[in-house]
Amino acid sequence: MRILVVDDVADAADTLAELLRMKDLKAVSVHSGIWALQHMQEWRPHVLLCDLAMPEMDGLSVARQVREHPELQDVVLVAWSGYTDQATQRQAAEAGFDHFLPKPTEPDQLFALLQRIATELSRR
Numbered sequence: 001m002r003i004l005v006v007d008d009v010a011d012a013a014d015t016l017a018e019l020l021r022m023k024d025l026k027a028v029s030v031h032s033g034i035w036a037l038q039h040m041q042e043w044r045p046h047v048l049l050c051d052l053a054m055p056e057m058d059g060l061s062v063a064r065q066v067r068e069h070p071e072l073q074d075v076v077l078v079a080w081s082g083y084t085d086q087a088t089q090r091q092a093a094e095a096g097f098d099h100f101l102p103k104p105t106e107p108d109q110l111f112a113l114l115q116r117i118a119t120e121l122s123r124r
Contacts, residue, residue, distance in 0.1 A: 001118055004045040005029040006036040006062065007080070008054040012103075016049070019107065025114070033057030037065055040072060046121055047114070049101075052081040052092065060095040067096035074124065076117050080105065 003020055005027060007013035013029035020027035028043065030036050034057050036050065048066065052059035059079060066072045079092040082103040089100050099113060 001025055001047060001114070001121065002043065002045040003027040003047045003049060003114070004036060004039055004043065005049045006031075006033065006054075006059070007051040008032060009051075012051075020114075023111065033059065033062040036062050040066060040075070041069075044072075045075060047076045047078060047117055049078045049080050050097075051103075052079055052083060052088065059097075060091060063092070063095040063097050076121070078113070078117075 003025055005013045005017045005020070007029070008031055010031050013031055017027040017029035028039070030039050033054055036048065040048065050059040050062055059081070063077050066075060066077060076099070077097045078099045078101060079097040080101045080103060081088060084102040092100050101110065101113065
């Protein structure tokens with residue numbers, strides 16, 4: 001499973017991608033929404049794990065643009081945010097995110113979600 005991690009805080013994105021690679025997952029990180037969209041088209045990840053609050057292009061805009069591309073319809077979008085209120089979660093769902101994880105996220109919670117996603121993808 002290929003996972004693209006997007007966060008404007010480089011240390012957060014890079015550390016999470018490294019953690020995923022330590023679990024034998026294919027993960028790369030980028031540090032902006034614009035880079036995420038460029039990388040999505042080239043790398044074709046199965047999962048996009050995207051921060052919501054980023055400058056230039058926030059995660060909600062990234063999700064909307066991904067959902068507009070017919071070639072990217074099967075990508076599972078996971079919002080990853082320190083803003084965990086109901087309004088933010090609703091906005092994320094309306095933008096096209098399939099799942100929502102709070103920051104910080106316990107590794108066990110992240111890996112449980114990725115296991116469910118892998119199961120879902122294998123059934124498609």
